[in-house]
Amino acid sequence: MAEDYPADGARPRRRGRKLLVGLIVLLLVVGGLLVVADRVAVGVAERTIADRVGQEIAKQGAQAARPDVEVAGTPFLxxxxxxxxxRITINLRDVRASVEGDAVQLPVLDVTARNVRAALDTLRTGQGDIVADTVNGAGTISYDSLAALLKRPGLKLGEQNGKLAVTAPVDILGQKLTVAGTADVTVADNGAVALRFNDLDAAGLPNLPLARALLNNYAKGISVDVPLPDLPFQLTVREVRPLPEGLAVTVDAKNVPINSVG
Known part of the structure; x- marks a missing residue:
């Protein structure tokens, strides 16, 4: 009579291999479910943050396209x-805010919050602070909206060789001329954008002291500190740079409660 199992024990080993394969498949399935759950949780968090930021921007009297939010780092859970x-990144597009009744357009405002602290109970109940150690941002202000704040008909701003360039029609001693030149752009102590037009000229300007004095007065009249709208997340402007697409602003803040962006 033949033995039930070969002497070399081949069948138990096959059974052991099947159990091992089954365990691996089970771990893969469980791991896949955890990854899916993790990504679903990220999506929920990103939509929640986008909704909250949109609400706070509206409270400030501003408008913007729906924020695009990304919560970085894995696993999220x-x-x-x-x-x-x-890291939490918030990208805002087509921001329109008001400064003293005039609209300021920021086609782009990208904000990154790093090392964000939020207790699980805070997320669950909505009570308590969500604080970021640092918040950094970069955006652009359209030249058309910046020029409108200067309230000079026909004035146009743009970028020329890395500087802020201006052209504008003027009437000097009865002659209609076009002023052209560049400005120094800095951040004022009050956070406004300081424009200083020190290099203006006009083709055909009469060679008279009075004509030059009138041109200088025009330059002084548009050399002003332009206030910016209140930025979310308590952001403070640190640097401004003229770029072809607009005036680039660099902003930052520290220890920011980001569950109240205003």
């Missing part, structure tokens, strides 16, 4: 349990 998030 581990960050939730730890109450600390590596």
């Amino acid at each position: 581990t960050q939730v349990l730890d109450g600390r998030y590596q």
Whole structure:
């Protein structure tokens, strides 16, 4: 009579291999479900943040396209349990805000919050602070909206060799001329954009002291500190640079409660 199992034990080994393969498949399935759950949780968090930011922007009397939010770092659920998030990026487009009744357009405003602290109970109840150690941002202000703040008919701004360039029609001693030149652009102590037009000229300007004095007075009249709208997340302007697409602004803040962006 033949033995039920070969002497070399081949069948138990095959059964062991099947169990091992089954365990690996199970781990892969469970791991896949955890990844899916993690990504679903990220999506929910990103939509929630986008909704909240949109609401706060509206409260400030501004308008913008729906924010595009990205919560970085994996796994996300581990960050939730730890109450600390590596990076949250908020991209705003077509921002329109009001300064003294005039609209300022920011085609782009990108904000990154780093090392964000938010307790799980805060997320669950909505009570408590969500604080970012640092918030950095970069955006552009359209030249058309910046020129409108200067309230000079026909004045146009743009970029020329890395400087802010201006052209404008003027009437000097009865002659209609076109003023052209560049300005120094800095950040004023009050956070406004300081424009200083020190290099203006006009083709055909009469060679008279009075004509030159009138041109200088025009330059002084448009050399002003242009206030910017209140920025979200308590952001403060640190640098301004003329670019072809607009006036680029660099902003930052520290220890910011980002669950109240205004």
